[in-house]
Amino acid sequence: MSRSRPFKLVQIDDVRWEIPKTGGMRVPGLIFANAELLRGVQNDDSADQVYNVAHLPGIVGRSLAMPDVHSGYGFPIGGVAAFDLDEGVISPGGVGYDINCGVRLALTALDRDQVVPHIKGLVDALFAHVPTGLGSRGGIRLNRKEMAAVLTKGAAWAIEQGMGEESDLDRIENHGRITGADPGVISDRAYERGKDQLGTLGSGNHFVEIGFIEEIFDEETARQWGIFPNQVTLMIHTGSRGFGHQVCDDFLARMVKGAAKMGIELPDRQLACARLGTDLADEYLAAMSSAANFAFANRQIMMHLVRTTWEKTMKLSPRELQFRLLYDVCHNIAKFETHEVDGESRKLCVHRKGATRAFPKNHPELAPAYRITGQPVLIPGDMGRASYVLAGDPGSMKETFGSACHGAGREMSRHEALRRTKGRAIERELQDQRQVYPRAAGRKTLREEFPNAYKDVGLVVDVVQRAGLARKIARIRPIGVTKG
Amino acid sequence: MSRKTEKGWRFLDHIADIRMEASGRDLTELFLHAAEGLTELLGAGEHLAAEKEVELALEAGSAEELLVDWLREIHFANTTRGLVLARAHIQQISDTSLKARLLFAVRPPEEAPDIDIKGVTYHGLVVEKTDRRYLARVIFDI
Numbered sequence: 026m027s028r029s030r031p032f033k034l035v036q037i038d039d040v041r042w043e044i045p046k047t048g049g050m051r052v053p054g055l056i057f058a059n060a061e062l063l064r065g066v067q068n069d070d071s072a073d074q075v076y077n078v079a080h081l082p083g084i085v086g087r088s089l090a091m092p093d094v095h096s097g098y099g100f101p102i103g104g105v106a107a108f109d110l111d112e113g114v115i116s117p118g119g120v121g122y123d124i125n126c127g128v129r130l131a132l133t134a135l136d137r138d139q140v141v142p143h144i145k146g147l148v149d150a151l152f153a154h155v156p157t158g159l160g161s162r163g164g165i166r167l168n169r170k171e172m173a174a175v176l177t178k179g180a181a182w183a184i185e186q187g188m189g190e191e192s193d194l195d196r197i198e199n200h201g202r203i204t205g206a207d208p209g210v211i212s213d214r215a216y217e218r219g220k221d222q223l224g225t226l227g228s229g230n231h232f233v234e235i236g237f238i239e240e241i242f243d244e245e246t247a248r249q250w251g252i253f254p255n256q257v258t259l260m261i262h263t264g265s266r267g268f269g270h271q272v273c274d275d276f277l278a279r280m281v282k283g284a285a286k287m288g289i290e291l292p293d294r295q296l297a298c299a300r301l302g303t304d305l306a307d308e309y310l311a312a313m314s315s316a317a318n319f320a321f322a323n324r325q326i327m328m329h330l331v332r333t334t335w336e337k338t339m340k341l342s343p344r345e346l347q348f349r350l351l352y353d354v355c356h357n358i359a360k361f362e363t364h365e366v367d368g369e370s371r372k373l374c375v376h377r378k379g380a381t382r383a384f385p386k387n388h389p390e391l392a393p394a395y396r397i398t399g400q401p402v403l404i405p406g407d408m409g410r411a412s413y414v415l416a417g418d419p420g421s422m423k424e425t426f427g428s429a430c431h432g433a434g435r436e437m438s439r440h441e442a443l444r445r446t447k448g449r450a451i452e453r454e455l456q457d458q459r460q461v462y463p464r465a466a467g468r469k470t471l472r473e474e475f476p477n478a479y480k481d482v483g484l485v486v487d488v489v490q491r492a493g494l495a496r497k498i499a500r501i502r503p504i505g506v507t508k509g
Numbered sequence: 510m511s512r513k514t515e516k517g518w519r520f521l522d523h524i525a526d527i528r529m530e531a532s533g534r535d536l537t538e539l540f541l542h543a544a545e546g547l548t549e550l551l552g553a554g555e556h557l558a559a560e561k562e563v564e565l566a567l568e569a570g571s572a573e574e575l576l577v578d579w580l581r582e583i584h585f586a587n588t589t590r591g592l593v594l595a596r597a598h599i600q601q602i603s604d605t606s607l608k609a610r611l612l613f614a615v616r617p618p619e620e621a622p623d624i625d626i627k628g629v630t631y632h633g634l635v636v637e638k639t640d641r642r643y644l645a646r647v648i649f650d651i
Contacts, residue, residue: 098526098632098648122628122650217589228625229651267588270627274581281631282570294573294631439651440522469623
């Protein structure tokens, strides 16, 4: 260990490191990492945060960290924690600010060679037609009643407006709608922040990316999912925008104030939580579900904007483009799920913060198309190297409450990225060295998000596969990207 | 690993976010310096004409929570209405309550900052009194 800590990190095997139960920990911690990824863990606060989460009331099994783990606030990003419904808690910090931030991947009938000659025009058109950037607005402006319908229906609301197909819902986690949403618990401030942000990408690491299938690892599953070599793909990464942030803010403030009254001792205020079954917990869950549904609708709308812009720009008919959603995953969420713990089937509240659900084949919550393969697990990397499509495997149910990683994870801070790229033209480097055409709204975004600001996603998914949480299906190489 | 300023605040490096350290001779100055630091990130407004006045009264369980609530008010006005703080007058402050008058200006779009501050967190939050000064550390989500 490179710093003094109140716990030990014990190697179990090549990809597992345990924090044995010590002091006030209620359960042990478990970090999935190889030797290289562990160096990052040793140099930031993420192991301390895994340790802190292990102190929360009613935590079950282990406090978990996926191989892309890095410091968050309160919970680490890449953290998974499950709680008993009677003794446990719900924590907004365990879900994250951007509630239901997530990723969706769509496939096309196009080959790489058909798109590369048009990539600049296509990316420029997407940049112009998909609202992007700092505080991006200009999305769909709704009144309270219409917004309430979005918050209750999720992706289905967008489909009702003609943005997508009914069959898309089978290809979205939880069918694009978390039940229990209640628009009545949403604050005026959250409505105000979200009122014109539906259908907008946002800033930072959110993106719309065009890529192609560079390599297939599991031909049978790829075939079943309609994936073929050199196939052009579309990936969208965004969430619930300012709406979700305000929901998180509102309830963190209330739970910080309420934790002491409830007798919950917190090693970090950002771990503020409420006991499950209390009015405050129920209200947060209703608000969180509303924000999650906002995010599902947002990604559905974004995909519609991309599809229509793509058809128009390349003068393709829907039949020629054959744009089809492969899957949409949440990676900041808490859900009630049934898992086996010590041989007993128990309903738990599973928090995934910067982690992706990775249910294996035969899981009853999956749509029939994925019940024979396991669900798609979408892992974006950085904008210069690669992203991966994985499938959930049985190991996830044994060790991680059906979870895997969610991305590459930052290697360096934004300031550090700006320092490292001073004087460099990242836009030019991406085009000349990596054949990726980027557009970004922010002047510094491309430098802050340059490829080496992130860990190598290949190392991350390799650990996931070796741990048996999910298996590699295909690797995607980017060719064009718009960022906020 | 810091960007030093001669003002009562500075920014420290953080892997995914922005950490600010502010100081002051008393709580009033500490809170004003923290507000100035956040406003610097949101697009400084002291050169702009104040157009909107807000009377603010806050109550919290501790000085730390009060600081977060204070900064959240400034952030909310910015993120929803594009307002930046031009001036602030703290009329009363204790560890658990605050009354203030905030004067906001409308930020011209061409002065929009590069950074999208999305929230004020409780993570690593500190307000402490040393022999002669108050010190605060707070992390902004970006």
